[in-house]
Amino acid sequence: MSKKLIGEIETQNLNICYGKHCIIKNVNIKIPARQLTAIIGPSGCGKTTLLKSFNRLLEIRDDVKISGKILVDGNNILRSGLNVSDIRKKMGLLSQKPYPLPMSIYENVAYGIRIHNHIDSKKLENAVNNCLQEAGIWNEIRDRLHDPASGLSLGQQQRLCLARAIAVQPEVLLCDEPTSALDPISAQQIEKLLLKLKKEYTVVLVTHTLRQAKRVADYVIFLYFGEVIEHGPADKVFNNPKHPRTKAYMQGEIS
Amino acid sequence: MLIKNGSFDKKWLMDKRKIRDLICTKLMLIITIIVSILFFLIFLILLSKSSLILGSESITDLLFSSNWNPSNGNFGYFPVIVGTIIVTGLSLIIAIPISLLSAIFIAEYAPRKIRKILRPFLDVLAGVPSVVFGLCAFLFLVPLVRDFIAPFFGIESTGLCLFTASITLAVMVFPIIISLCVEAFSSIPLELKEASLSVGATKWETVKKVIFRATAPSIISAILLGFGRAFGETIAVNMVVGGIPKVPSSLFAPTETLPSLIASKYGELMSIPKSESALMFGALVLFIVVLIFNLLGLILLRNAKKRWKL
Ligand SMILES: Nc1ncnc2c1ncn2[C@@H]1O[C@H](COP(=O)(O)OP(=O)(O)OP(=O)(O)O)[C@@H](O)[C@H]1O
Ligand SMILES: [Mg+2]
Numbered sequence: 014m015s016k017k018l019i020g021e022i023e024t025q026n027l028n029i030c031y032g033k034h035c036i037i038k039n040v041n042i043k044i045p046a047r048q049l050t051a052i053i054g055p056s057g058c059g060k061t062t063l064l065k066s067f068n069r070l071l072e073i074r075d076d077v078k079i080s081g082k083i084l085v086d087g088n089n090i091l092r093s094g095l096n097v098s099d100i101r102k103k104m105g106l107l108s109q110k111p112y113p114l115p116m117s118i119y120e121n122v123a124y125g126i127r128i129h130n131h132i133d134s135k136k137l138e139n140a141v142n143n144c145l146q147e148a149g150i151w152n153e154i155r156d157r158l159h160d161p162a163s164g165l166s167l168g169q170q171q172r173l174c175l176a177r178a179i180a181v182q183p184e185v186l187l188c189d190e191p192t193s194a195l196d197p198i199s200a201q202q203i204e205k206l207l208l209k210l211k212k213e214y215t216v217v218l219v220t221h222t223l224r225q226a227k228r229v230a231d232y233v234i235f236l237y238f239g240e241v242i243e244h245g246p247a248d249k250v251f252n253n254p255k256h257p258r259t260k261a262y263m264q265g266e267i268s
Numbered sequence: 269m270l271i272k273n274g275s276f277d278k279k280w281l282m283d284k285r286k287i288r289d290l291i292c293t294k295l296m297l298i299i300t301i302i303v304s305i306l307f308f309l310i311f312l313i314l315l316s317k318s319s320l321i322l323g324s325e326s327i328t329d330l331l332f333s334s335n336w337n338p339s340n341g342n343f344g345y346f347p348v349i350v351g352t353i354i355v356t357g358l359s360l361i362i363a364i365p366i367s368l369l370s371a372i373f374i375a376e377y378a379p380r381k382i383r384k385i386l387r388p389f390l391d392v393l394a395g396v397p398s399v400v401f402g403l404c405a406f407l408f409l410v411p412l413v414r415d416f417i418a419p420f421f422g423i424e425s426t427g428l429c430l431f432t433a434s435i436t437l438a439v440m441v442f443p444i445i446i447s448l449c450v451e452a453f454s455s456i457p458l459e460l461k462e463a464s465l466s467v468g469a470t471k472w473e474t475v476k477k478v479i480f481r482a483t484a485p486s487i488i489s490a491i492l493l494g495f496g497r498a499f500g501e502t503i504a505v506n507m508v509v510g511g512i513p514k515v516p517s518s519l520f521a522p523t524e525t526l527p528s529l530i531a532s533k534y535g536e537l538m539s540i541p542k543s544e545s546a547l548m549f550g551a552l553v554l555f556i557v558v559l560i561f562n563l564l565g566l567i568l569l570r571n572a573k574k575r576w577k578l
Contacts (some may be wrong), residue, residue, distance in 0.1 A: 070462050075380050103469030112463045115482040123465030124477070174463070181467050 014051035019086050020184035020215030021046040027081035029062055029071065030060060036062045038239040040081075044232070049211040051226040051247070052219045054236035055267055060219040061109075063236065064187050068117055069097050085185070102129060105178030105214070107188040111161035112169035114177075116143075118154055121162045121173055125181040137201035140180065166198025171231070175206060185215040193221060204229055223263065229250055235259050237267075301439050314555055320541060329548060336513040338537055343546040347515045351523035356429055356499045356515065359437035363498075366493060367439075367445035372475055374446070375453035383396035387450065394443035395481065402504030405436040410508055418520040425520035433525070441494040448493065452486035453479060476529040484572045492565040496558065502527040520570065526554050 022044040027258060029037035036059040044050045044109075054059050062071065067088060071077045082089045090100045102125075112119050122141045126132070132140070145151040150172040154165070162173055178186060186209065192200035207216050208229055220226050226233060233250040235243045235258075243250055243259045254260045261267050317396055321330065321343065333344030364467060374386050415426030464474040480487070512520020530550050537543035 065462075068466060070466060073461065073465065098465075098468040098470050101466050104466070106462065106466035108459055110459065110464065112457065112459045114460070114478055124464070125469070127471050128467065128473060138565060177463075177467060238329075 021084075021086055022185065022215070023082075023084040024146060025082040025084065027063075027083060028079070029059070030078045031074075034075045036239050037066070040239075040241050042218060042241055042244055043233055044215065044234075045236070046215045047213070049216040049218060049229055050232040050234065051230035052217065052234045052236060053221075053223065053226050053262075055262070056221070058221070058236045060236055061189050064189050064219050065106075067185070067187055068101045068106060070101070070106070081142055085222070090205045094251050096196055099154065102181050103188045104186045105181070105183035107171070107174055107178055107186065107191040109190045110194045111167060111174045111189060113173055116162065117159045117160040118162045118165070118173060121179045122176050125177060144176040144180045145173075147179060147210075148172045149202060150176060166199075168195050168202065170205070171195060171199065171203060175203070179210070179214070182194060183214065185217065186210060188216065188218045190219050190221055190223040194224065199239070223265075235262065270462070279364040284317070285438045311552075311555065314548055314552040318545050318552050320545035321549050324542070330546075331553075334515065338533075338540070338543050341542060342412070343543075345526075348524050348526055348529050350515050351430070351513070351522070352499070352525040354525075355433045355437065355484075355505065355523065355525050355527075356495070358430070358434035358496045359441060360491070360495060362434065363377045363441040363445060363494060365440050367490075367494070368449060368487070370442075370478070371446045371449035371453060375450045376471070376479070387447075390443045390447045390450070397475070398440060398501055398504040399507075400497050401436055401440050402507035405432060405439075405504065405508045408467070409435060413520065421520070423518055423520045426510070426522065428522055429510055429520045430516045430523050431519045431521075433509040434503050436508055437501055440501065440504060441498050442537060443511045444497060446492045448490035450482040452490070456482055460509060477553055478568075485569050488565060488569050488572060492562065495561060499558065500554070502531045506531055527539055527549050 024040050025040050026041040027037055027117065028035060030223070040063065052063065054060055064072050066079060067083060067085075067090075069192065071163070081091070083091050083181040085103065101150065114124060116124070119141055120143050123137055126137060126140055132164060142151065145154065150169055153169060154160075154173075156264070162170065171194075175191075191207075192203050195203065204225065206229060207218065210216060211231075218226075233244065233247050234241060234252065235256075235257055243254060243256045250259065254263055310343065325343070329346055331347050331349065333342070334344040334346045335344040336347060369546040371443070374390075386423055409432050410427035410519060411429075413429065413432050414425055417431070418425035418427070418429075423555070459472055460478060460482065464478045469477070505525050506528040509524060509528055511524055512522040513529065514522070516523040530547050533543075534547060537547060
C-alpha cells in the first residue's frame with residue numbers, strides 16, 4: 014500500500030471580503046501535496062489574502078468575511094468548532110519580512126515546540142538544533158544561540174523564521190514573498206532551502222518575480238484581481254499559457 | 269549685475285538661516301541647562317532648609333523613631349514612611365494586574381468599536397484632577413468601608429484608613445497605566461502576532477509570551493509613572509487616609525503618608541523653626557525616594573531589555 018501524501022489543499026467556491034470589498038472571488042484550486050506551488054499575479058490581486066486564509070490567519074483582522082470551503086487533506090478547515098491552533102500548526106508561515114519573536118535565537122525555535130510537546134531539555138535542544146541545521150543557519154549562529162534574534166541580519170532572520178516554522182512539523186509551508194526583502198545571496202539560500210523542503214512539505218510560494226517562479230515551481234496559479242485565471246503544472250502554464258491574460262503577464266505587459 | 273545681486277541675496281539668506289539655526293540650538297541648550305539647574309536647586313533648598321533638624325537630631329532617629337510629637341520636638345518619621353510605603357505598595361499591587369489585564373483586553377480582545385470609545389475616555393480619566401477622586405472616595409468609598417467592608421472583616425473603622433487610601437490611589441493610577449500600555453500593545457506589528465499564532469500558539473500564549481515581552485520596557489515605564497503618581501499624591505490621600513502618623517495596625521486603621529503630612533502640617537507648624545525644618549526633611553526624603561525609584565526603574569529597564577533579548 015502506497016503511503017498517502019499529506020498536505021493537499023483544495024478550495025471550493027472560496028470568497029473573501031474585507032468589509033464590502035471582495036478580494037478573492039470564487040476561487041477553485043487544488044494545490045498538490047509535496048510539490049512547490051507558486052502563486053503569481055500583479056500587486057494587490059489578493060495573493061497574500063489567499064495564502065493567509067489557508068491557516069485562518071485572516072480572522073484576527075476586523076471585518077473579514079470568508080465563504081466557501083478550504084479542504085486540507087479533505088477536511089474543511091473553515092468549519093466552525095475546529096481548534097484553530099491545530100490548523101495553524103499544520104501550516105507553517107514565512108512572511109515577506111522576517112519577524113523574529115522578541116527572544117533569543119534558540120528560544121525562537123523552541124517556542125513552538127514547547128507549546129505543543131512537553132519534552133525534556135535535552136530532546137528540546139536536539140530538536141532545535143536540527144531545525145536550525147535544516148534551515149541552513151546553524152553554522153553561522155552555533156556560538157550565539159542565546160543572543161537576541163533581533164541582532165541577526167535580515168537574511169539570517171528569514172532563515173531563523175523558516176526554522177521556527179518547521180520546528181512544529183507542519184505539513185504545509187506558506188511563504189509570502191519570502192525573498193523580496195532580502196539581498197540576492199540570501200534570497201538564493203532561501204530558494205534552495207524551499208526546493209529541498211518540498212520533498213517533505215507542501216510548499217506554497219507567493220512570488221512577484223516570474224523568474225523565481227520559473228526556477229522553482231512545479232505547479233502555478235495565476236491570480237488576477239482576485240480571480241484564478243489559469244492554473245496547472247508549471248511547464249504548461251509557462252510555455253503554453255491558454256489564457257491571453259496569462260500570456261500578457263508572462264510577457265510583462267501587465268504587472 | 270543682476271546675477272551678482274541674486275547671489276548676494278542668496279548668501280544673505282543663507283546666513284539668516286544659519287543664524288536662526290544657531291539661535292534655536294543655543295536656546296534649547298540654555299533651557300535644558302536651566303531645567304537641570306532647577307533640579308539641583310530644589311535639592312539644595314531642601315537640604316539647606318533641613319540642615320537645622322539634621323544638625324540637632326541624628327538621621328537614624330528621624331528615619332526610624334516612631335515618636336512623632338512636634339510640640340515636644342520629636343520628629344520620628346518612621347510611621348509616616350511605613351504608611352507611605354504600604355499605601356503606595358498596596359495601591360500598585362491592586363492597580364498593576366488589573367490595569368495590565370484591562371489594557372490587553374482593550375488592545376487585543378475588544379471589538380474595534382469599543383476600543384474607539386474607551387481610549388479617549390481613559391485619557392480623560394487620566395487627566396481628572398486628584399481632588400475629584402478624593403472627593404468621590406470621601407463621599408462613597410469611606411461610608412462603604414465604614415459600614416460594610418470593615419465590619420465584614422469584624423473590624424471597627426471610621427472608613428478613613430489605609431485601605432480606602434490605597435483603593436483611591438489604585439483607581440487614580442488605572443487610567444495612566446492602562447492608557448500607556450494600550451498604546452504600547454497597539455504599536456506591536458500585526459505580523460509579529462501572526463508569527464506567534466502561525467506556529468499554533470493560542471491568543472493568550474501570544475499575549476503572555478510575545479506581546480508582554482515585546483512591550484516590557486513600555487510596561488515598566490508605565491508602572492513607574494503610575495508609581496510616581498501614587499507615591500506623590502497629596503490631596504486625595506489626605507482626604508481619606510485618616511491623618512494619624514502611626515504604623516497601621518490593620519488594613520482598616522488610619523495612617524499617614526509623607527506628602528499628605530507635609531501638606532496638612534505645613535501651615536500649622538510653620539511658626540516653629542525646628543518643625544519647619546523637620547517638614548523640609550520629609551520633603552527631602554520624598555525627593556530622594558522618587559529619585560532612587562527612577563534610577564532603579566532605569567536599571568530595571570536595561571535589565572529587562574537584556575534578559576528578554578529585545
Ligand atoms: N485588512 C485589510 N482591509 C481592507 N482591505 C485590505 C486589507 N488587507 C488587504 N486589503 C486589500 O486587499 C487587496 C489584496 O491584498 P493582498 O495583500 O492580498 O494583495 P497581494 O496580492 O498580496 O499584493 P502584493 O503583491 O502587493 O503583496 C488589496 O487591494 C488590499 O488593498
Ligand atoms: Mg502580498
